[in-house]
Amino acid sequence: MNFKRSVLVGAALFAASVVTAQAATKVEFWSHSLAPTYDAYHKEVVAKFNSLDNGIVLTQKDLGWGAMKPAIVAAVAEGNVPGLALVPTNWMAEMSGKLLTPVDGIINKAQYTNAALANATVDGKIYGFPSYQVTAVMVFNKEMMAKAGVKPEFKSLDDVFAAAKKIKATTGKPGWASKLQDGFTGWFMFEGLPLMANGKAAFNSPKHVALVQKFADAYKEGTIVKDVNLDFDKQIAGFANGNFAMFAEGGHAVKKIKDANPAAYKAADVTSFPLGDNGKLAFGGWTTMYVVPKGQKDMKAVGVVGNFITGEWAQEQFAKASYTFASTKLANAAASKDPALNDMTDPGKKAFKMGGMVIDKTRHFMIKDLPAGADEAALEKVMNDKIDAAIQGRIPAKQALDEAVAAWNAQFTK
Numbered sequence: 001m002n003f004k005r006s007v008l009v010g011a012a013l014f015a016a017s018v019v020t021a022q023a024a025t026k027v028e029f030w031s032h033s034l035a036p037t038y039d040a041y042h043k044e045v046v047a048k049f050n051s052l053d054n055g056i057v058l059t060q061k062d063l064g065w066g067a068m069k070p071a072i073v074a075a076v077a078e079g080n081v082p083g084l085a086l087v088p089t090n091w092m093a094e095m096s097g098k099l100l101t102p103v104d105g106i107i108n109k110a111q112y113t114n115a116a117l118a119n120a121t122v123d124g125k126i127y128g129f130p131s132y133q134v135t136a137v138m139v140f141n142k143e144m145m146a147k148a149g150v151k152p153e154f155k156s157l158d159d160v161f162a163a164a165k166k167i168k169a170t171t172g173k174p175g176w177a178s179k180l181q182d183g184f185t186g187w188f189m190f191e192g193l194p195l196m197a198n199g200k201a202a203f204n205s206p207k208h209v210a211l212v213q214k215f216a217d218a219y220k221e222g223t224i225v226k227d228v229n230l231d232f233d234k235q236i237a238g239f240a241n242g243n244f245a246m247f248a249e250g251g252h253a254v255k256k257i258k259d260a261n262p263a264a265y266k267a268a269d270v271t272s273f274p275l276g277d278n279g280k281l282a283f284g285g286w287t288t289m290y291v292v293p294k295g296q297k298d299m300k301a302v303g304v305v306g307n308f309i310t311g312e313w314a315q316e317q318f319a320k321a322s323y324t325f326a327s328t329k330l331a332n333a334a335a336s337k338d339p340a341l342n343d344m345t346d347p348g349k350k351a352f353k354m355g356g357m358v359i360d361k362t363r364h365f366m367i368k369d370l371p372a373g374a375d376e377a378a379l380e381k382v383m384n385d386k387i388d389a390a391i392q393g394r395i396p397a398k399q400a401l402d403e404a405v406a407a408w409n410a411q412f413t414k
Helices: 002-023 039-050 068-078 089-099 114-119 142-148 157-171 185-190 206-221 232-240 251-260 262-266 299-309 312-322 331-336 347-356 376-391 397-412
Strands: 025-032 056-063 084-088 128-134 137-141 246-249 268-271 286-291
Touching (some): 025 068, 039 056, 039 312, 068 084, 084 089, 084 128, 114 128, 128 299, 137 142, 137 251, 137 347, 157 206, 157 246, 206 397, 232 251, 232 262, 251 262, 251 268, 262 268, 268 347, 376 397
Parallel strands (some): 025 056, 025 084
Antiparallel strands (some): 084 286, 128 286
């Protein structure tokens, strides 16, 4: 009798567990170009969340840099979307109207900084859970710098170009990978040069032309890397292989050098990148958001996940792991107190400390004051295609900017 009763009880418990498992809501989030470096971090986040046993089962997968946009577009079209996807803030702004769902009703705004929430807002609606952010330092090869007699002290962009020229002259290799792959709008903004004035494109002034020409001259001389499409991974690989002496990125990039080539990591050091716009602006400001693709049906569960994976604990752990900065109010201060991050002989940890000194002067470069309905992505492509042509010596800088400005203004009148 006791055996029979125990069998019945066991069967009942098993049935209950099956029902519970069936009732659990599954939420998947897509990280972006973070594998395999941060696999352990993501496993920890997923395990900690699932240990809460809150009726939501969390899973994660990582998509490469070129795969994320097409994957989101396809998922929305097919009606089979993930809970959340990590994208740069400018992608969020670009996709907000057609591909994303606002998160105003599910986000815990109290845990984020005001700047992070401002970055997440498009046309008065919040479209993302603010995640990690980056500010750049100058990463350099100590041997190449010493051979060129260059001190790692830069007070202006002109100092950077001058150092790159010396390095090229003494080593035969480009001195600097100048982030042309990110487009040129950031360089205009960094130098305090406006893109818009009185509702029209205005980036063809003599100062704008002179800045483009400066890059074009350096490109022709080979003092900067001759590649306008040098993506993040190629940049890391290039530096790790000794193909150039300097590049400007955040601590996360410095850390990746170690993965690519430990010897190159030991040969590297970092220094501050000069402030732009008359000392008001740090270079390399880049922020990220976890967004909700349109078509998501369980917004409540997604909100629970979004607030957790971008919450104080998760962002502090990622700051420590990646040497980037959090978008929450407390995580950066907590991470900076960790003794493990205070080794200034380690380039990545030094980058984290140096970046922290200017994080308050960092912002994500995005075009402001565009007319309603303007297609920012299309406008940037027109500008970058023309400027790339000028930098590569195919057309004069003045012609490139005049044609880009005309194309922008023609678009505004449609």
